[in-house]
Amino acid sequence: MKILVTGGAGFIGSHLIDRLMEANHEVICLDNFYTGHKRNILRWMDHPYFELIRHDITEPIRLEVDQIYHLACPASPVHYQYNPVKTVKTNVLGTLNMLGLAKRVKARFFLASTSEVYGDPEVHPQPEEYRGSVNPIGIRSCYDEGKRMAETLAFDYHRQNDVDIRVVRIFNTYGPRMLENDGRVVSNFIVQALSGQPLTVYGDGSQTRSFCYVSDLVEGFIRLMNSNQTGPINIGNPGEYTILQLAQTIQQMVNPNVEVQYRPLPQDDPRRRQPDITKAAQLLGWQPTVELRPGLERTIADFRDRMTANGTVSQDLSGTTVTAS
Numbered sequence: 001m002k003i004l005v006t007g008g009a010g011f012i013g014s015h016l017i018d019r020l021m022e023a024n025h026e027v028i029c030l031d032n033f034y035t036g037h038k039r040n041i042l043r044w045m046d047h048p049y050f051e052l053i054r055h056d057i058t059e060p061i062r063l064e065v066d067q068i069y070h071l072a073c074p075a076s077p078v079h080y081q082y083n084p085v086k087t088v089k090t091n092v093l094g095t096l097n098m099l100g101l102a103k104r105v106k107a108r109f110f111l112a113s114t115s116e117v118y119g120d121p122e123v124h125p126q127p128e129e130y131r132g133s134v135n136p137i138g139i140r141s142c143y144d145e146g147k148r149m150a151e152t153l154a155f156d157y158h159r160q161n162d163v164d165i166r167v168v169r170i171f172n173t174y175g176p177r178m179l180e181n182d183g184r185v186v187s188n189f190i191v192q193a194l195s196g197q198p199l200t201v202y203g204d205g206s207q208t209r210s211f212c213y214v215s216d217l218v219e220g221f222i223r224l225m226n227s228n229q230t231g232p233i234n235i236g237n238p239g240e241y242t243i244l245q246l247a248q249t250i251q252q253m254v255n256p257n258v259e260v261q262y263r264p265l266p267q268d269d270p271r272r273r274q275p276d277i278t279k280a281a282q283l284l285g286w287q288p289t290v291e292l293r294p295g296l297e298r299t300i301a302d303f304r305d306r307m308t309a310n311g312t313v314s315q316d317l318s319g320t321t322v323t324a325s
Contacts, residue, residue, distance in 0.1 A: 009036030078183025091146030171236025175214030205244025
């Protein structure tokens with residue numbers, strides 16, 4: 001098939017493209033390189049089935065494709081709060097443009113939504129039926145409400161124009177190719193530990209997250225896209241860890257000598273986050289397979305390689321290695 005991936009040069013998008021290219025599809029990668037990077041897709045640049053288009057999805061584009069994976073949007077607070085109006089435009093205008101394209105060419109449309117639609121949840125773990133507790137005027141709402149609006153648009157195009165849609169709600173994902181300045185806890189802790197800096201824990205560290213390795217997530221994407229399920233369907237790892245547990249695990253794996261520093265909790269930071277993946281298991285036969293520690297080993301090894309090349313790994317760590325398993 002000919003498949004369009006918006007945000008394809010980003011962390012998750014590039015791993016998805018790897019899978020699609022390895023399955024011999026024709027792939028068009030659309031990216032404005034706000035948070036994406038060419039190095040993530042370099043291996044495919046001269047491949048006859050791969051095409052890269054530098055484009056901002058807030059502007060329309062005309063293409064002929066069979067499937068659209070719509071991933072384009074900054075996904076970490078550091079990046080989506082830097083230009084919140086642009087984040088809203090990407091989620092609303094960008095999604096409108098991609099749904100319009102799907103309608104015109106009769107392509108199946110896949111929306112990468114987020115667990116952030118649940119806000120600071122009052123139900124735990126979060127099933128797809130839970131409608132969320134989101135602050136519409138908070139500093140995170142450009143992303144939270146933007147994705148809620150993107151889901152609204154997808155279902156309205158489905159009902160009104162018969163567009164074939166798939167909606168996934170992504171929970172915290174980690175793995176190689178995360179940006180060093182990503183701003184999310186896994187990348188923050190790894191970069192700080194490798195740099196010999198204190199690990200920054202916000203609040204008392206008792207807030208929880210569930211961490212899904214990127215290859216598991218991409219497997220869930222492909223199963224949903226090629227199923228007869230519309231969604232929304234949660235894709236995430238139900239293993240729940242406190243932020244302090246994560247900090248201590250990375251501290252132990254990278255640099256036991258760095259200390260943990262505590263800072264005030266940011267506004268609207270969710271206290272608990274864990275997916276109910278009953279639907280993914282029953283409808284898609286999907287379960288995560290990568291445990292946290294081996295996933296972290298692969299992620300740390302990738303960060304170490306990049307930071308060593310940049311000369312930003314702490315001197316006292318230069319002789320240590322983390323083996324990927």
